[in-house]
Amino acid sequence: MRFSYLLIPLAFALPNLASANTCEVDVSAGDSMSYNTKSIEIPSNCEEFTVNFTHTGKLSKEGLGHNWVLAKSSDVNALANAGSTEGIKNNFLPQDDERVIAYTPIIGGGESASTTFKTSVLDSDEYYSFFCSFPGHTFMMRGTVVVKD
Secondary structure, three states, rough: OOOHHHHHHHHHHHHOEEOOOEEEEEEEEEEOOOEOOEEEEEEOOOEEEEEEEEEEEOHHHHOEHHHHHEEEHHHHHHHHHHHHHHHHHHHHOOOOOOOOOEEOEEEEEEEEEEEEEEEHOOOOOOOOEEEOOOOOOOOOOOOEEEEEO
C-alpha cells in the first residue's frame, strides 16, 4: 500500500506521453496560470498529432481563458507580443502568422477544444514550445514539445 502512494507524486513529474497508437495527448489548465504538464513527447511514428485541451476551472474565457499554442521556442515571445492586441476574438494571436504551428481557441471553464497538426512540420534541429497566448499568461504557461523515437 505504501508503494502506491510513492508513485502518485512521481506521475506528476513525468512528461505527458502521447499514446503511440492514437498520436494524441490530453492537456488541461484550470483557474490558475499553469498547465497540468510542462512537456509533451510526440512518438516519431505519428504522421499527425492531436492535442485535446480542457479548461478544468470555472472562470469564463474573458475572465481567465486559456488556449494551447505550438510554435518554435524562439518565436514564442514575439508571437505573444504581436497577439496581445488582437483580442479574444482572434485568440490573442496574430492572424495567418506562419510562426503559429497549431493552436486551440481561447476557452473558459468547463470547455474543451482540440487541434491536429502534421508532424512533418517539426524539424529535429529546432526547439518547440507550447504556451497560452492570453495576455500575461505566456511567461507562466509554457512547456516543451519533442519528437521521440
